[in-house]
Amino acid sequence: MEKPCTLLVHFDKGSPWMASEIKADLEGSDVAAKADAMNCAIMLLLYGETLPHLFLTVVRYVLLSEDHTIKKLLLLYLEIVDRREPKSGRVLPEMILVVGLLRKNLQHPNEYIRGVTLRFLCRLSEPELLEPLVPSVAANLDHRHPFVRRHAFSAVSAVYSLPHGGDLLLSGDAPDLVERAIAAEQDASARRNAFVTLCACARERAVAYLLANADRVAExxxxxxxxxxxxxxxxxxxxxxxxxxxxxxxxxxxxxxxxxxxxxxxxxxxxxxxxxxxxxxxxx
Known part of the structure; x- marks a missing residue:
């Protein structure tokens, strides 16, 4: 059955051997060629191709790349590729390695890598992938850079919105962390995301915070x-x-x-x- 599509992006699929050419470039050591191959793979997936044998190649040869462009393309690829086995519906075993990479990215010294990884987590819907990452996500709520904090709040909100998402957040610490962050946050976008997260995690506390600050809302x-x-x-x-x-x-x-x-x-x-x-x- 064809998947519904609301956007048509023209892309010349070209030669039927393109998949093998992509695989060869991904296995190579040329960073620019590897980035071009990832871009082609993403476009083919968006165009309706499945590329079932390419996922393992990506895991083996792209997962550990430290190039920021390739890291971003990898997250885009992981967002649109089928992460479950078609027959059983179980998460692909290779995704365990991906979870390890995501945890490493959430602890990366570069705030851009942390931020785009947190943004990617907002697109995940598999509890078994998100659960081991929750502590690392929570640790980014008080990161020094606002770009990381605003996406960390969004990630917490996205996790909580999933079925049984509250169970993934382990204890009830998330509302406490978020409520304290709203009062201390200086970045407008991060503060807004923190408030939206509090609305998702604990609406009663969000209402209480709003009423307690009723005289200052205009400011x-x-x-x-x-x-x-x-x-x-x-x-x-x-x-x-x-x-x-x-x-x-x-x-x-x-x-x-x-x-x-x-x-x-x-x-x-x-x-x-x-x-x-x-x-x-x-x-x-």
Missing amino acids: WWPGLLQMAAVDLIRKVVCLSPSPDKGRFIKIIVSLLSAPSSAFVHESAGALVSLSSAPTDKFLA
Whole structure:
């Protein structure tokens, strides 16, 4: 059965011997040729080819490469290749070696390697691959570089959103770590991702944090975190009647004076959807 596709990328598949040429370049020592071969393999996979015998070659000859371009192409390849056996549905045995590489990348001294690896983990859905990596992901929540922290928060949120994802996070330490990080975080994107992660892991605590900082929400600028706060308010009020609805509306009203017209428009739309009071509609 053909997989559904929403994007068509033109790629000349060329010679039927291309697969063997890719394999030969991957086995070689030329870094540039190896990167070109990985790029071709990715394009062929996106074009519908399966290349079933290429995965083992990639594991043997590409996995240990220290070239940053090849590392990024490897993560793209692992994202789109079939990671399970077609008949049994079990994860491929070679993925154990991949997990070892991912753990090494999460401890890499280069923050770019850590960040792109954390971003890749957001695309994984196999609990057996993610579970041994959770401690390394959590260790990156307080990394010195914001690029790493913001993707670490996203990775925690992605893990938690999986079925039984809360069990993968081992103890209940994740909400504590994330809540402390929100207060200490200086990077706007990382702080926003931390808040979204807290909403996913412990929505009640996210609501409590928002209400405790209700007087300061208007000062959370730039508006990435404010937008996340508005989204949380919408979800909380729409899912069930909340005794704090009036306090939520006051928070949104305080955001109508934000300097961004796009954000004001979003806040006004939220206010209209949450309140039927004529005064609130007039403010919106």
